[in-house]
Amino acid sequence: MINEKIIVAGFGGQGVMLMGQLLAYAATNQDLNTLWFPSYGPETRGGTANCQVIISEEDIYSPVFSKCDTAIIMNGPSLDKFESRVAPGGKILINSSLVSREVTRTDIEVIKVPVNEIALELGNLKVANMVMLGAYLEVLKIFSIDDIIKVLKKTFGEGKSHLIDVNREALKIGSKSTK
């Protein structure tokens, strides 16, 4: 049964909010229960940003949780903040391009993805979040890359449709990177 609690965290400009929202949109499209909740307020500017997502086949009650199943960590400060919040046996995906230190916990699975490097290779640092999302899709195993692309198309609208291809590419490479 699907019941996944996710934290996505990083710098303000890294697109962590969008990552969470894409998952929630995809869940909505599949008639799953879902809930997305951002850290909001001035801290987002410049500082760190994070959001929490719940995806579940059951009714979702508490929108907040002390422990998540998966944490997606896009920068160093976020690792410091959220490492302890992963449930034992949970997973932590780490942007190894920006996170220098090692995860200290041993009761969780660590997946490192050098997302910035990969994105730079793709010629667009902005898709770093998609690389990471691709990696997570592989971990979550609920949504396909196409599910996300479908959502992205809607989110981008006409204006940014030319960006779909590079995003698809990023998702793909990301999903392969965990293997």
Place this chain on the structure above:
Amino acid sequence: MINEKIIVAGFGGQGVMLMGQLLAYAATNQDLNTLWFPSYGPETRGGTANCQVIISEEDIYSPVFSKCDTAIIMNGPSLDKFESRVAPGGKILINSSLVSREVTRTDIEVIKVPVNEIALELGNLKVANMVMLGAYLEVLKIFSIDDIIKVLKKTFGEGKSHLIDVNREALKIGSKSTK
């Protein structure tokens, strides 16, 4: 034992508030308990004005009362408004210069004083209220004319001290008028 509830009512400009205040000041000077409460608000301008005074040897509780011992009525509309508020056996002093109709109640004592005419004779319509107050002093029998003059001197201050004489005269004539 002194326990007197008074209503003073008339037109805005007739000095009814002052009449009540002078009684309250005089009571304070004699260490009596007292309380003065005005009708307040925009109605006072142009319209009618009234105040309620309590003078008592005992503690005064309720500042409002349904029935008064004495009503001092300076104009016609006030008679309409307050005639019914006099306790049976109480007194009503009426400015017969301005009140044309008769008091309909038979269970109260009516004292008529043509205060405007008297004041005009004294050469100052403004002391009409003092004429009436003089009449009331005679009815109340607690304060002397000098008690009131003492208060008036304080109230008037330096500026209006020349007015003391005509006020004293008015009080005197008023007090005689009830006989």
Place this chain on the structure above:
Amino acid sequence: MARGRVVVSVDRCKGCSLCVEACPQNVLAMDTKVNVKGYTPAVAINPDKCTGCTFCALVCPDVCIEVYREKGGTKNG
């Protein structure tokens, strides 16, 4: 002979005497009797002199003066 005529609504009058001052013809004056409200109202003491110029009505804050004139003129000034 008067070319105008004023009608003061006595019980509406508050005795402010603005009309008295405003009348160029000294038509109006304050009464000595009080009205129902306790004011001494304006009264036309020289009605013959009234030209119907409406000045009194224009300044009356309580809109208690009506003015009539022999020949029509602009209404309400």
Place this chain on the structure above:
Amino acid sequence: MARGRVVVSVDRCKGCSLCVEACPQNVLAMDTKVNVKGYTPAVAINPDKCTGCTFCALVCPDVCIEVYREKGGTKNG
């Protein structure tokens, strides 16, 4: 030989590049590495050209530039 010298407080810098644009001598440029805050900070790529004019410091919104000059001048512009 440079008449001036700038010291950028790298970890305070937010990478806005106002200083880069403001420098009349093209002394400054944006770094390619990110700092602790995730920004690419300003760096003196042509330190030799610096005149110590303080323009960069005047425009820096985060007050992260110190300027030194061979001879004294007015402090803080």
Place this chain on the structure above:
Amino acid sequence: MAKVLMKGNEAMALAAIKGGVDAFFGYPITPQNEIPEYLSRELPKLGKVFVQAESEVAAINMVYGAGGAGARVLTSSSSPGIALKQEGITYMAGSQIPGVIINVMRGGPGLGGIQPSQADYYQVTRGGGNGDYNCIVLAPENVQEAFDLVKESFDLADYYRNPVMIAADGLIGQMMAPVDIDKETPKLDLPEKDWATTGMKNRRTKENKDVDPNIIVSLSLVDTVLEEMNLVLQKKYTHMRENQQRYELINIEDAEIVIVAYGTSSRICRSAMEILKEEGIKVGMIRPITLWPFPEKAFAEIPESVKGLLTVEMSMGQMIDDVKISNNGKLPVGFYGRCGGVIPEPEEIVNAVKDFLGGLNG
């Protein structure tokens, strides 16, 4: 119909449109800005009115004017902004002007913070304005219910000629969840707004040419007249108390403890209840949906098995007053709360229940 993923604030904005809103007047404040932002874009397309006022004070008085002119009107704000609207709200209540006021609560007091809170319970239920008046206060628990209640609130406001407040919080406003945006909500039979100031010509008919002006006013300088006006209001409030108490009872049959919680708190308590159930502790919940009128009736349904009531709030204890009044001494009343924008986690509630139970038993 498939659901749409929406932010709570946007869902409430859309609900207002579906509820027939004619005009929005507001002033920006976090965490409710998506409401005006959404409506600034959508209302003009529909030929409706969006005005960003110069302040909350101006906004609520625009609501007064537009509501008095017969329109369906919305304003939204957050805690300190609602404090500024208090005079306008008491004027609306006193003049019997319908209108909907959304409060997306944040931590206080004063400027406080921008994180979710329920510390405005007093502010919304006791009125911060002067005089004897009440607003219907609806407290949604999730985005869907926020949508439903906002949509319905316009009918309620018109029905009673009274302001209706929505007590949401930053979490409900900021989170996204799937919403059925075509859901039907209850409709009321509404009388004509023949009292509205739309100009006398609109009320002139062939039969009745001699119409009196409509006057919107809360003033009387005559105390007995003002008392009469108050008694008219009180009659409405009594009707509301009798007919508008709304609540949900959750697992109260054979519960040992009954939690009383609303809005975001009740959601979190639901998770706590699941954990407690697994541990074999029987906990039920009364979830007020109307904070005013407070659902006193719910307390009559508490079964014999219950040993105590635990009030849970994201504040230092405000609704607990109404819990105590409704309980009227029958059961011990406990309290657990967090404040300042801190959202309690289910585990905290679990512990609070256990502590409370321990205290009762020990």
Place this chain on the structure above:
Amino acid sequence: MAKVLMKGNEAMALAAIKGGVDAFFGYPITPQNEIPEYLSRELPKLGKVFVQAESEVAAINMVYGAGGAGARVLTSSSSPGIALKQEGITYMAGSQIPGVIINVMRGGPGLGGIQPSQADYYQVTRGGGNGDYNCIVLAPENVQEAFDLVKESFDLADYYRNPVMIAADGLIGQMMAPVDIDKETPKLDLPEKDWATTGMKNRRTKENKDVDPNIIVSLSLVDTVLEEMNLVLQKKYTHMRENQQRYELINIEDAEIVIVAYGTSSRICRSAMEILKEEGIKVGMIRPITLWPFPEKAFAEIPESVKGLLTVEMSMGQMIDDVKISNNGKLPVGFYGRCGGVIPEPEEIVNAVKDFLGGLNG
């Protein structure tokens, strides 16, 4: 010392001076205008500050500034004006700024009227502002007590670094009565105002040259920090609840009925009690002097003989909430109230007591 005949409003203004007020900021409103009028004349003579603000909103924020700068500050207003001050008051509470706020209550809601009322009980005790906060609320019964409480309130405000409200009404404000203006009122041991923003030089000493700025603030963007700030406030409120409940018990020994009433209502009830006594009906009274903290303790002193509590208010029933909470279901609670500026007469209360008693017995 002989007493001086004074209007209630003037007595409160003089009391402020005797209480050491440094500054007054206010905006005119009936029925409290004699307070600013008196102080506009007297304060400048004493080298103290009088400013007529452009609005109640500005006035309360001037109080915030001056209070934060260490001064003893007063503002006064009446019901709708107090509604406008709510944001400022919650800021003061949140930032721990002392100050005294007089509310000379009048009929509501909205513009209402200018006659005496007690319909702001909620507004003053539940705070109309956002967040978890409390003000000490003192309710004088007569002019002398108004004088005494206002005088003392400045010490209380400083002691707790918290706003103190005086809940008077139009009758207390407008009536004249003899006042002992030299009466001593309780004094508190007050700490230095080392938190006040008077410039750093005032805190620099030879020993300590490196001082930090003083900051007056109610904001924290970090929820846990804001919660900490709230807990500091809560600690004060607990102290107030334990130490500041004030009330008078009148004839409650072997009473059948206990009236609960404050301010002008309690005075009128005293007259009613005299009448009832003559008729052989034993009635006592709990007279709250602090409306917040509400004198719960008084209810523990109610003797066995009492069959019911009758709350009497010049409103449609607001204090009754606190009576019910304090009573906690022990006795039936009845209510009698007038509103809109109508002052009940003693005879009405007499009848209300008899009706209530009849209902209890029948």
Place this chain on the structure above:
Amino acid sequence: MDNLVFERTKGLTKKEFSYCPGCTHGIIHRLVAEVLEELNVLDTAVGVASVGCSVINYEYFDCDMQQAAHGRAPAVATGIKRVNPENTVFTYQGDGDLAAIGTAEIIHAAHRNENISVMFVNNAIFGMTGGQMAPTTLPGQKTTTSQNGRDPYVVGMPIRMSEVLGQIPGAYYVERVSVHNPKHIIKAKKAIKKAFQNQIDGKGFSLVEFISTCPINWRMTPNDSLKWVEDSMIPYYPLGVVKDGDKND
């Protein structure tokens, strides 16, 4: 037979004004009501009464009325006009109301160029509350809160709201008039008519400031009050058009 050349306008109800003897609020009421009648908008007019001596003028104007919170009439009028633009919406505000507590609301109604007409009655005092100092009180003028006369050193010089509003791009028409004699009363009426005609023509925010009297609180006879208007008020508050969009086209 003579003709009735001056009669009570249908724009006023029969109710007697509550104003003090000689208070020029009454003149201004009549002028506004006459304009409403003459422009034939009594049927579409919605007036907004403010808080001040004129607070109950909803009983005097024979059209739909709302009573607004102190100072907020322009916001209330904004609400009315925005939802029903076909209505002719006006506010009637005193100087305490408009120039003190309502400063932000009047400035922003002008700023948004709300298509409303504002009647601003400046009598240099808070009349209703018993004569406290207003932002418009003249230097040296004695009031209950400036008992030695307004001291500009302590509270500044009085504010000229029309001139301030003249600086707002959105204000279309601003004129100051007086009603202290028949000539000026006729002028004042023209200004009112223009303010309403502008609204009918969709031109936007129009405001007429009236220099008015308060014999009671000025402690003068009504006639002395008119003289004081001429001698003291008008020199500080010059009459005339401050801004007229028609002339800037």
Place this chain on the structure above:
Amino acid sequence: MDNLVFERTKGLTKKEFSYCPGCTHGIIHRLVAEVLEELNVLDTAVGVASVGCSVINYEYFDCDMQQAAHGRAPAVATGIKRVNPENTVFTYQGDGDLAAIGTAEIIHAAHRNENISVMFVNNAIFGMTGGQMAPTTLPGQKTTTSQNGRDPYVVGMPIRMSEVLGQIPGAYYVERVSVHNPKHIIKAKKAIKKAFQNQIDGKGFSLVEFISTCPINWRMTPNDSLKWVEDSMIPYYPLGVVKDGDKND
């Protein structure tokens, strides 16, 4: 050996600003702090932070500070200055704060000629709340509540607060400056210094309006923002002295 010719002023604490990259709030902070240091008033200064992006500047200025409710900083400053006239009191306010909700408070602080110094940061937007339209937003400017650009037909043309305040007799000194390049930054500092010196000299109400940027909500790079100040803001908001009591003496 070279000399330190530009160093961080003691008027600022060590704390890093919370502003977005390139936001000129930071420049203005530095200038104010330098003036406080140079006039040697850090020890007597009491600043009033308002609500806006600069809300927590009480952490940045190294002097006593109060945080005021949105728009009310001038009232708070009035309270402080009136009870302690020997303090040097200033407010720091955004355009949403000063020109929207705080309109009445700034106008009446000027009206009363309060002896305070006001730093008014006009970035034509509500920055902190995420970029809504302000009364100062330029025609056509896109914001989150004017998504097709500000439409003057619906919401009027932007308000020029300095010019409005120039009409208040009590305002002693009002100047508009910009900080979009070093030259103007130096000018801006002079204006600040004058505003504080006026206070020290007891001359009364002084206000400096700064044209400032909001790269985030303008959706521009920091450098493009400076260009937009020059190309779009300054033409509508002309720089220079609006009023100077020294020159009217």
